[in-house]
Amino acid sequence: EADIYQTPRYLVIGTGKKITLECSQTMGHDKMYWYQQDPGMELHLIHYSYGVNSTEKGDLSSESTVSRIRTEHFPLTLESARPSHTSQYLCASSDLAGRTDTQYFGPGTRLTVL
């Protein structure tokens, strides 16, 4: 079973608030990812990291930012939340062993911005 955690699981906030979604993994994986998934839709990569101090934007334009100061921790921050940010956010990690390694997913954070 994968040891990757996300908090909070559910969050309802008002427009304009700053929020940070937490993601931690205890597997020592170098690669970490953030995906956004709207209901009934496919996952889209919004950020990824190949190691400490490495962060890249994914395919889907996102107003969020990420940081990777420690291997196990990959938080995602929205400086000013808007209703358009309402979605599910999934964190994942994998080994840097190969280009096509298995990703382990966290349980997700379901965000609602009012």
Added chain:
Amino acid sequence: KNEVEQSPQNLTAQEGEFITINCSYSVGISALHWLQQHPGGGIVSLFMLSSGKKKHGRLIATINIQEKHSSLHITASHPRDSAVYICAVWATDKLIFGTGTRLQVFP
């Protein structure tokens, strides 16, 4: 047109039935994942394959690289198999996801 297409989008079955979910892709890939997403949102990786066939319990996944097609089979389906099954392909260092197949298995 999505680069990864799944069919059917929705599937209902009676307990015990044999289930097939299909995935076709239009890009060059190095590997393909089958993922399972339960109603709570959590995703579990079922298989990663780059050729041939893999089996795990009642689940079987096949891939035909030449035809750019993969299938996920569930034998003797059970209500606990109810979930969304997602096909994702590794293409140029990123995963591209299908929209998923929603499976409901009734007792």
